[in-house]
Amino acid sequence: MAQTITRGKSIVLDGGDDLALPQSTTRPPIHKLLLRDKRATAGLIILCVIIFGAVFAPFITPYDPQSQDYAFLEGPSIKGINGAERTHILGTDDLGRDLFTRILYGTRISLLVGVATVSISMVLGVTMGLVAGYYGGWIDTILMRYIDLQWAFPNFIIAVYLVAVFGTGLTNVIVAISLAFLDDFARIARSMVLQIREEEYVMAAQSVGATNNWIILRHVLPNAIAPVIVQATLSVSYAILGEAGLSFLGLGVKPTTPTWGLIVNSARTFISRAWWLGIFPGMAIMITVLSINFLGDALRDILDVRND
């Protein structure tokens, strides 16, 4: 049974326990299975649109994210309709900057932070977990004592603690969120290694004199990868939420950078006058995170990953 769980810090949802695929001997490749799943297909399509928008932002919007004009706090308008002089499909902010443009450029920061942090924490965390699980002994004890300590705290709080220590800024935010997610990957990798280490093919490799590094890379890692992929996918969405939260609190990237969290934060001052400033950037976060969650959730069902 696929399970819904809340492990330590991150809430993991699951679309249903009834979606387990029949096990057949000839399993179609993973992309076909993903496209067969409605949630995954929807998630993938939305994500492609978002990535496209982030990459080709300058070609999509005529405005610059920093350029101002005299249309301060103007609601969503299209040129020619109701006498509007310029098109600002999502309106403008207090400095007369086009909101759609700022949200579009904000996608870049969110995706960058999401992908960068998860890559870093995955590589570090999986390495820690593999080393701890494979070698055991005092290495295991030291590494896992630390991981357990971190596990006792929610990821977001750890990120806040780390920003408290390192200071704000894009690099520090990426470092803070990466370190905050380390424990998830380390624990998954370690528990997979503990299972795999006893398998016959590992013993066979050992008996023919394969080195430990070779065994870890060629035999253990490929067999431990499925739950790591699922965790990584879902972590991207938590990282995006985490960055938005830190930016919202003023603990994120520098204030002039257009990021979703900062735009929502700046909307607070004008909350009764300019609803669009608060609503649209939040929707951008929600849609992005939702599509990643759909994808991660479908992956979990397809790869048949259990979270026990």
Place this chain on the structure above:
Amino acid sequence: MGRYILGRTIQALLVIWAVGTLVFFMLRAVPGDPIQALLADVDPTAADAIRAKMGLDRPVYIQYIFWVRNTLQGDLGQSIYGSHVSVDRIIVEAIPRTLSLATIAFVISFSLGLATGIISAVKKYSVWDHSFTFAAFLGISMPDFWMGIVLIIIFASTLGWLPAIGYKPLSDGFWPWLSHLIMPALAAGLPFSAALARITRSAMLEVLQQDYITVARSKGLKEQQVIARHALRNALIPVVTVMGISMALLFSGTVVVENVFAIRGLGQVLIANILNRDYPVVQGAILLVAVLLVFTNLFVDILYKVIDPRINYDSYEK
């Protein structure tokens, strides 16, 4: 059981000590001196005097020993910025706010999550089930601060039903207190109700397939009785786990929501003073959040054992 509780309590204290120590040294290892930031090179002798008064001129290990001794005596030091304000006072003022918010958020997430989860399981694949599932996905994908802003736009600026921001203590009356907490509690609680709804649904579905449910039905029991007496009770254990974790997370997870609604709880104290680099306050707030988290976790683990005596904790104690 007694030994288990004692062991876990010692472990919890060790975790708190480790966190406090880590934070103490990490804050001091980072370049940047709060006193210098405060006086900005205006008057070096005054800066030295303040450092001497606060003990910041001593070697770090001496500072650490003093810090441990004072903390054990319940003295968390003084704020660097609001001079003469003790960290203890700041934190004592903040705690009831955070606890009020977390408690109401917990009640909301618990009742909504459990109700929608049960309906989803009993009416599997119905319109309700599908809508709740989708709502749950929205719930975990929505940033809590944005949820707060949306609620303010709807219920405060547009409808004018609830006060937008701020906090009133319970001593000012029940409704003033509650009305200031409804929106923040919804913003903080809804993501957890989403998670709780999903776990309740899958736990109920699993139980509803069991033979004893078929037996209960074939005895001629009413469906409501089957659900309430037989299914729900057995589905409760995974639900309690998630509830416990949610409770712990809510004590610390209200950081952002407190900021949105300008409630000066623990989280808000933490954030405001991180930006000021006010070490003693940051340290005190982190320590308190750690205490709340660790002891809630401990409480839930003990509760779990009381609910399900089958659980053998010897294997957990490794």
